[in-house]
Amino acid sequence: DAGVIQSPRHEVTEMGQEVTLRCKPISGHNSLFWYRQTMMRGLELLIYFNNNVPIDDSGMPEDRFSAKMPNASFSTLKIQPSEPRDSAVYFCASSLMGKETQYFGPGTRLLVL
Amino acid sequence: DQQVKQNSPSLSVQEGRISILNCDYTNSMFDYFLWYKKYPAEGPTFLISISSIKDKNEDGRFTVFLNKSAKHLSLHIVPSQPGDSAVYFCAASATSGTYKYIFGTGTRLKVLA
Numbered sequence: 001d002a003g004v005i006q007s008p009r010h011e012v013t014e015m016g017q018e019v020t021l022r023c024k025p026i027s028g029h030n031s032l033f034w035y036r037q038t039m040m041r042g043l044e045l046l047i048y049f050n051n052n053v054p055i056d057d058s059g060m061p062e063d064r065f066s067a068k069m070p071n072a073s074f075s076t077l078k079i080q081p082s083e084p085r086d087s088a089v090y091f092c093a094s095s096l097m098g099k100e101t102q103y104f105g106p107g108t109r110l111l112v113l
Numbered sequence: 114d115q116q117v118k119q120n121s122p123s124l125s126v127q128e129g130r131i132s133i134l135n136c137d138y139t140n141s142m143f144d145y146f147l148w149y150k151k152y153p154a155e156g157p158t159f160l161i162s163i164s165s166i167k168d169k170n171e172d173g174r175f176t177v178f179l180n181k182s183a184k185h186l187s188l189h190i191v192p193s194q195p196g197d198s199a200v201y202f203c204a205a206s207a208t209s210g211t212y213k214y215i216f217g218t219g220t221r222l223k224v225l226a
Contacts, residue, residue, distance in 0.1 A: 101159045
């Protein structure tokens with residue numbers, strides 16, 4: 001099994017630009033989670049989906065952030081416009097709904113200049 | 114407000130000795146707890162979990178202890194090995210089937226050979 005796949009692994013962009021992060025969950029998993037990791041706040045849950053439906057987006061920091069899951073094998077997290085304070089590592093994780101263990105991807109390291 | 118706190122950002126231990134990582138939580142509704150381990154440039158990986166109906170769970174060299182009255186849990190690694198050097202995240206959930214985890218900020222463990 002390939003595990004959770006995220007792309008790109010690294011992204012450097014300028015303030016004001018649109019950023020799109022991509023995630024392919026483990027095949028058969030029906031829950032998907034987006035997290036952000038910063039030194040100050042650790043791992044924060046941004047949004048999660050069950051069966052492609054957003055269940056809880058209370059962690060999304062601002063309207064500049066949006067996430068979609070058009071099908072069971074793909075999700076995107078978009079930041080528009082990006083700001084320097086968005087610089088962080090963004091992780092995607094997936095699980096079987098009803099199972100506790102979440103499997104994380106390798107993350108996307110985002111730097112907004 | 115941090116509902117899950119890991120107050121020690123780092124810990125160094127000699128190989129073969131015990132490593133004790135601590136975690137405190139504030140939400141009395143939390144009933145499921147996990148530890149994840151993270152190596153550089155990788156996503157977190159599940160290590161061990163415990164339900165609030167137990168006060169101890171053991172898996173090989175790893176044991177998690179839960180003290181509900183103190184709202185405290187700890188991870189013991191015995192004996193510690195250099196390969197255990199990583200960042201350890203504590204996470205908690207008021208489960209109800211959502212598996213929405215609140216993570217701490219992590220503790221960086223360094224096991225010295």
